[in-house]
Amino acid sequence: MAWLTAHLKTLFASKRPKNPPKRKPPTREEKGKYRATDIDDDNNNNNITSSNNTQPASSSTSSLSPSSSSTTNSSEITDSDLLPIIHHEELHLIPQILTQFPAFYLIGHNLPPAPLPQAKHLLTSPESTKQSLVHPKKSTVRGYNHAKSSGREWWDYTPDHGGTLLTLEDENFRYKTKEYFEKSIELLQRICNEFNQTLNENGEKRVVIPEAVMDDIGFSTMRYLRYSPTILERQNNNNNNNTITQSNNDSEPPVASSSSSSHSNGSSSSTKNNNRKSQQQQQQPQKEDGYSLPRMEAHTDHGILTLMTSTEPSGLYVWDRNGKIFSAPPISGTVMIIAGDLMTHFTALEGKNIVNDGKDAIGEGTVLPSVHAVVLPKGGAERYSVAVFLRPKRDMVVSKYRVKKEDGEIVEENMTFGKWAEEKGQVRGRRCWMVGQERLSGGQDV
Ligand SMILES: O=C(O)CCC(=O)C(=O)O
Numbered sequence: 001m002a003w004l005t006a007h008l009k010t011l012f013a014s015k016r017p018k019n020p021p022k023r024k025p026p027t028r029e030e031k032g033k034y035r036a037t038d039i040d041d042d043n044n045n046n047n048i049t050s051s052n053n054t055q056p057a058s059s060s061t062s063s064l065s066p067s068s069s070s071t072t073n074s075s076e077i078t079d080s081d082l083l084p085i086i087h088h089e090e091l092h093l094i095p096q097i098l099t100q101f102p103a104f105y106l107i108g109h110n111l112p113p114a115p116l117p118q119a120k121h122l123l124t125s126p127e128s129t130k131q132s133l134v135h136p137k138k139s140t141v142r143g144y145n146h147a148k149s150s151g152r153e154w155w156d157y158t159p160d161h162g163g164t165l166l167t168l169e170d171e172n173f174r175y176k177t178k179e180y181f182e183k184s185i186e187l188l189q190r191i192c193n194e195f196n197q198t199l200n201e202n203g204e205k206r207v208v209i210p211e212a213v214m215d216d217i218g219f220s221t222m223r224y225l226r227y228s229p230t231i232l233e234r235q236n237n238n239n240n241n242n243t244i245t246q247s248n249n250d251s252e253p254p255v256a257s258s259s260s261s262s263h264s265n266g267s268s269s270s271t272k273n274n275n276r277k278s279q280q281q282q283q284q285p286q287k288e289d290g291y292s293l294p295r296m297e298a299h300t301d302h303g304i305l306t307l308m309t310s311t312e313p314s315g316l317y318v319w320d321r322n323g324k325i326f327s328a329p330p331i332s333g334t335v336m337i338i339a340g341d342l343m344t345h346f347t348a349l350e351g352k353n354i355v356n357d358g359k360d361a362i363g364e365g366t367v368l369p370s371v372h373a374v375v376l377p378k379g380g381a382e383r384y385s386v387a388v389f390l391r392p393k394r395d396m397v398v399s400k401y402r403v404k405k406e407d408g409e410i411v412e413e414n415m416t417f418g419k420w421a422e423e424k425g426q427v428r429g430r431r432c433w434m435v436g437q438e439r440l441s442g443g444q445d446v
Pocket residue numbers: 223225251252296301308309310316372374385386387
């Protein structure tokens with residue numbers, strides 16, 4: 001485990017790209033042109049442009065310098081924090097964009113409307129309906145779950161059996177859910193394919209992302225989330241009534257804790273620790289310093305890519321590799337895409353791997369996983385979101401790691417996606433490996 005802890009700690013102290021994008025600072029008019037409500041496919045001829053933040057506290061006084069060359073202190077959010085918007089016709093730009101920005105918006109994607117009404121429908125169903133969607137072995141990546149102490153509840157789609165398990169008895173709901181999941185996965189697979197079109201130093205194409213990712217949905221899933229002060233209130237009034245195990249690590253739990261085929265829960269020591277921790281949390285009074293707002297603590301996703309969209313108010317933030325924070329509100333007509341842990345494994349320098357070589361495996365083309373968190377603004381309405389996670393099968397070998405045997409011999413073993421996810425789940429602070437995140441996590445995960 002030491003290798004993993006060390007790796008996680010060093011990852012975000014790694015090199016910044018030598019050639020940061022040189023973008024002209026947008027004028028206020030240009031920024032206004034791309035405001036959330038104005039964007040549609042027809043008026044957006046630029047392939048890359050900048051998103052406009054809608055809620056930075058300091059926006060009125062800050063300068064309009066490009067984000068990448070900004071010297072802003074990492075914990076400040078200013079008007080210069082602009083995430084790029086890429087047109088679907090320009091998917092080939094994405095491998096480079098993801099080395100420079102922690103997220104991008106995609107426009108012109110032809111996805112069906114985001115199933116946010118479906119998310120609301122399911123997550124505001126009667127409690128008895130929600131309880132009937134809980135996985136028999138309490139998997140936190142299949143069916144209904146909640147983290148009341150974080151003011152959040154969610155439901156994970158089960159793609160197996162045509163999406164008919166742990167779901168609502170509603171044909172329209174099922175159709176819209178399945179359709180959005182399948183189209184989003186196809187889109188994420190097309191983006192992965194672009195990584196295999198880039199040329200290496202010798203001008204040759206190399207397989208960066210295993211072909212199996214493009215051919216199979218693997219352990220991909222889709223999540224509907226709801227953040228609401230009323231969930232926190234229920235928690236306050238009803239501290240001992242939780243029927244579902246509360247975990248502090250539920251945003252991306254060990255994949256091994258839920259098997260799509262066997263539905264085994266694989267109850268691990270980390271789960272027991274989390275239970276103890278969450279019981280302690282429930283006994284603590286809610287803090288009054290903002291941490292009692294509905295939220296998802298800072299973390300990175302396990303998989304390859306995540307596609308996200310949400311209602312307002314957003315409260316979604318992403319960090320770049322230098323610790324700079326970007327606000328990432330929903331922009332109409334777009335979806336937001338971020339990289340997960342596996343993207344770092346796949347895009348490591350040729351001949352190196354991040355598990356054994358740490359920072360030395362990270363080159364200019366290496367994509368780091370995006371740290372992200374959600375904190376609802378104070379007094380805001382509730383928020384719904386949809387996240388589609390592209391993940392390979394759990395037995396896919398994603399890396400190698402060295403193990404010292406009892407006789408002292410060092411051997412290399414395969415690191416599968418399932419093993420990666422399971423071990424990450426047991427590392428304290430796995431949610432986020434950056435200095436500064438304690439502001440969002442309540443300081444518990446550093
Ligand atoms: O609600 C969101 O927008 C983010 C959800 C998320 O990060 C997750 O479920 O891993």
